[in-house]
Amino acid sequence: QKEVEQDPGPLSVPEGAIVSLNCTYSNSAFQYFMWYRQYSRKGPELLMYTYSSGNKEDGRFTAQVDKSSKYISLFIRDSQPSDSATYLCAMSKAAGNKLTFGGGTRVLVKP
Amino acid sequence: GAGVSQSPRYKVAKRGQDVALRCDPISGHVSLFWYQQALGQGPEFLTYFQNEAQLDKSGLPSDRFFAERPEGSVSTLKIQRTQQEDSAVYLCASRYGVAGTGELFFGEGSRLTVL
DSSP: OOSEEEOOOOEEEETTOOEEEEEEEOOTTOOEEEEEEEOTTSOOEEEEEEESSEEEEETTEEEEEETTTTEEEEEESSOOGGGOEEEEEEEESSTTOOOEEOOOEEEEEEO | OOSOEEEOSEEEEOTTOOEEEEEEOOTTOOEEEEEEEOTTSOOEEEEEEETTEEEEOTTOOSTTEEEEOTTSSOEEEEESSOOGGGOEEEEEEEESSSSSSOOOEEOOOEEEEEO
């Protein structure tokens, strides 16, 4: 079993809907949690970065971390076709340390 | 350059051939990582450099994989005697600092196909 699990999707939503993504993990040593967006044939780009449990909001994006449940979420409000991509969760045990990624969830936002 | 540059973008190799993949990190970035991303999967850590020092190579899958960063800038990932299971996108990422929450910037990757 992988340390970080993520539903591969695809997740198809109409434009304007809320996209809800999540990951579960097994290693309680993870302290730093990230969400990356990856367009086809491109490298991942950082969307959100959170430390320990709690919520963080940035524009249309909200990241939540529940360390007691080993569960993290990303919500995208007012989704746009340009949000169509693969979303990867990632986590590390220390700041700046190597990242452990989930398998990614492919999201399709239909106009 | 403005971002992390990787070359070649695409490489086709016959099984048993050696390949070399190059990474040009953002100028001044101290930390450099290599990740392997199989089709439909998330990236998996291969190795980490701090300047020219390879501090972690625990993710290299076999002794056929070798990475170097001799002058603390450009890095090369070499795969000897390639196998079909080596087919993947190899991503390079760099960060300005050694530790802390500085953003990790990824290149577009080198897509290796082994026939």
